[in-house]
Amino acid sequence: MRLALMACLALSLAAESPLLVKAARLLDVRTGKIQSPGQVLVQGNRVVAGPVPRDARVLDLGDRTILPGLIDAHTHLMFPAGLTELQHLKLSRAEMVIAGVVNARTVLEAGFTTVRDLGSNSQFGEVALRDAIAAGTVPGPRMLVSGPALSITGGHGDLNGYPCHLHVERENIVDSPEEAVARVREWKKRGVDLIKIHATGGVLSNHDDPAAASFSPEEFKAIVEEAGRRGMDVAAHAHGDAGILEATRAGVRSLEHCSLASASTAREMKSRGAWMVPTLYALECIIVPGNPGRFPAGSVEKAKVIQPRREAAFRQAVALGVPVAYGTDIGVFDHARAAADFRYLVAYGLSPLQAIQAATLNAAGLLRLESEVGTLEPGRSADLIAVEGNPLEDITVLEKVAFVMARGKVMKGAGR
Ligand SMILES: [Zn+2]
Structure with a gap:
């Protein structure tokens, strides 16, 4: 029984290989710096720290900017x-x-x-x-x-x-x-x-x-x-x-x-x-x-x-x-x-x-949710969006969000 449970757990962990979300840019909202290229590593419904494991799946959002949800x-x-x-x-x-x-x-x-x-x-x-x-x-x-x-x-x-x-x-x-x-x-x-x-x-x-x-x-x-x-x-x-x-x-x-x-x-x-x-x-x-x-x-x-x-x-x-x-x-x-x-x-x-x-x-x-949302730092909920262009140069690009991930699930855009 216990062995079966452990095998089951191992299987579900294996099924959940981490997801690397990539794009041309990522905006660090704390510093205001644009990282290029940008990437966020997601495990389940959380942002996690690197390094990127070899078995990570990759979602490439192309010429876009990633921001927190x-x-x-x-x-x-x-x-x-x-x-x-x-x-x-x-x-x-x-x-x-x-x-x-x-x-x-x-x-x-x-x-x-x-x-x-x-x-x-x-x-x-x-x-x-x-x-x-x-x-x-x-x-x-x-x-x-x-x-x-x-x-x-x-x-x-x-x-x-x-x-x-x-x-x-x-x-x-x-x-x-x-x-x-x-x-x-x-x-x-x-x-x-x-x-x-x-x-x-x-x-x-x-x-x-x-x-x-x-x-x-x-x-x-x-x-x-x-x-x-x-x-x-x-x-x-x-x-x-x-x-x-x-x-x-x-x-x-x-x-x-x-x-x-x-x-x-x-x-x-x-x-x-x-x-x-x-x-x-x-x-x-x-x-x-x-x-x-x-x-x-x-x-x-x-x-x-x-x-x-x-x-x-x-x-x-x-x-x-x-x-x-x-x-x-x-x-x-x-x-x-x-x-x-x-x-x-x-x-x-x-x-x-x-x-x-x-x-x-x-x-x-x-909202007293700063340890949960608001940035893409490790440990936060995997809530992220991507927009065309650079919102620091043109704020109105936020009016046309191309990609949305909420709690690790793609809700709009690539792969859905
Ligand atoms: Zn009102």
Whole structure:
């Protein structure tokens, strides 16, 4: 019996000879150096150190650049993109889950091998999607999920502007520190990895103010402290300075959108180790001339007010040392365009290497996954992509990812 088991083990090891992935170039995202030629040795689902064994299989990706799999720290996989508010209201839980399965594959094929999903009202469908992907049942990126974002009555996560005889169940509404504690515990029980909150009003929501803070300082504190007791971080949707500051003071780990942070707030973020997840294209796409995304007039007006001020606020926060992690808010726009933010990050002043680091090293740090993803150093998950050309010379090559490997499996490109 024991001999048979050992023979079986030896067989399965022999079947898994290491794979050498080669290409003309490899970008070391830590140093910014291009190695030419580039190569990564993969054993099973891990990157391993050389030397390359004689029996290694070889996958030659040709005249391409290898990078670590990308990370999007702000997605909404459970929503089809481009829905009107009424279409959103009519969406069933089952339809959201189907959208999630489709979008997970789309995002993976766009080069994103890890995402942090910041909410839907799919009754925790994203928890099931995360687990199905981890089990290999459904193709998609590794996911961390927040479940529905907590919001105040009348806030970005409430339904506003409807007659009061319409009643829609909103289990994510929190209006006191006690309710906050209960809801964080409930969300933990449902299997989320982190808590998402709406610290200010929004751009795509009716009748709320993106500049105004939502929760009271006591409510912010109760949420962050209870999340911490349950081993969870908190991400806060926040446009206006007051909400960004209150959330930061309470100990929120990342400020999503972070559109209008003042210099003093940016300093507070830096000193408390809070991250900025800017989601630049999600705002830019609302004000594209002709409104091809068919955004409501009220949202276009809000975006037009915020957009000119946000570039200056972004540049200022970066100059003051606030770390940036890549995030898109896909779901607001098409999931196939998950790489859309790179060109805006560069247009707003980051170097191409800084933009790539935001989506690799930095995002891995924000997600506390730095020993697992974000680089191609030995021991990391074998998550890698390849693009035509050199992304340090032209960041937009990341919008057309040619090859994707996730956890050692080729999911797009050569050999599939
Ligand atoms: Zn979002």
